[in-house]
Amino acid sequence: MLPGLIVGGEMISSFRRNFLSGAAAFVATAALAPVRAQVTAKPKTRLVLLGTGGGPRIVAPGRSKSANLIVANGVPYVVDCGEGVAHQMVRAGVALSALRYIFITHHHSDHNLDYGNLVYDAWAAGLRAAVEAYGPPPIKAMTEAYWQLNRFDIETRIGDESRPDLRKLVTAHEFNAPGLVMQNADVKVTAARVRHPPIVHAYAYRFDAADRSIVISGDTTTSPELIALAKDADVLVSEVMHLGGLEALLKKVPNAATLRGHLLASHIVTQDLGKLAAAAGVKTLVLTHFVPPDDNSITDDMWTEGVRKHYKGEIIVGRDLMEI
Ligand SMILES: [Zn+2]
Ligand SMILES: [Zn+2]
Known part of the structure; x- marks a missing residue:
């Protein structure tokens, strides 16, 4: 254990x-x-997909929003905090009070909506240790704004329940360029700036642990910077968009032309993802952040079909709470 x-x-x-x-x-x-x-040869560094749905929150059954969990030497590292991340951590069997590190790829709400709520829920669950949160701007201002939003409750509970001051436990580390993000005895975390217009500060993260390397793409269209970051990695967890499914989705919305333009310029379709994974030479490709997120008419074979045309490694179609 x-x-x-x-x-x-x-x-x-x-x-x-x-x-x-x-x-x-x-x-x-x-x-x-x-x-x-x-079984004993399984990697010690664990990867759990907490949330695999892409796009803004829609209150409906289906995939939870973007969040990933890496557990290295028993310590959890959460990458993205889409809606439901705290619930998914508990469902994955990880105590919220064990929270120590958070990484946000970019500030679309499907990646950060529950950032503040995750640290709050960890505090409610008995958090006593420091939490380091990393991400592009405005993560510092967002953290401060969260304290303001919840100041009444936090100060009431510090006095009433003798809890430590949550605001002093959490440090937001803001960066605005690619490179080394953090390093400790267990992992080295490096970021590449990826292409997700109109957002300028969108990043992918690479975790290098002693036994495996894991790259989380965040949201991006085809990006040479991501190919370089993921070079020869054991696992690339990448967003993916299905062109046929996208067209069906667009038929249902009034802003179809604008939305189509945004999605194609800032996300990656299956065939391009196959080319990217092949160029990076990753051993395993994990599909996540599905767009459309909950179209059951798109089978696993349909998600992988375009990818396989270009990429010969292992492909895993992600599901919430899947461990890889
Ligand atoms: Zn997204
Ligand atoms: Zn995004």
Whole structure:
């Protein structure tokens, strides 16, 4: 068991699914001993997709909004805080009070709407340690604004319940250029500026741990900077857009022409993603931030079809709470 973590039902079932599918494949060709060897060979640094839906919040059943969890040496690193991130962390079996690091890729609401609420919920769950939050501007002003919004409640609870001052636990680290974001004994985090107009400060993050490298694209169209950042990475978690699904989505909205222009200029369609992943030479490509997010007529094969034309590595169609 990793320190500081509680394993809940969701994570156990995810692990069991991975274990059973791996075991079934193995039993066909080998005895039990190699199955054990395969399980113990799983990377120690964990990746959990907390939310896989792209686009602004729509209150409806379906994928949770953008959020990813990397657990390195038992410490959680949250990348993006789309709506529902705290609930998804709990469902993933990670105690909110274990929160230590947050990274925001850019300031569209499907990536940051629950940033303040995540630290608040961690505080309510017993947070006592410092939280470091990294992101482009205006993350400092947003953090200050959140304290103002909730000043009455926070100050009431500090006095009433002897809680530590949440405002002193959280430090917002703002950066506006690519490069090294942070480094500790377990991970090195590097950012590349990606292409997501009209947003100037949109970043992808690369986490290099001792046993694996994981890149989270954030939102971007085809970006040479992302290809460079993801070079030879073990895992690239990338946004994806389905052109056919997009056209169907646009038929339902009054601002179709403007929205089509924005989506095509600032996001990546399946075929271009295949080219990007091949150019970067990543071992595994994980699809997330699906646009459209909840069109069940788009099957997994349809999501991967365009990608496969150009990319020969492993492709995983992401789902909320999937562990990779
Ligand atoms: Zn987005
Ligand atoms: Zn965006």
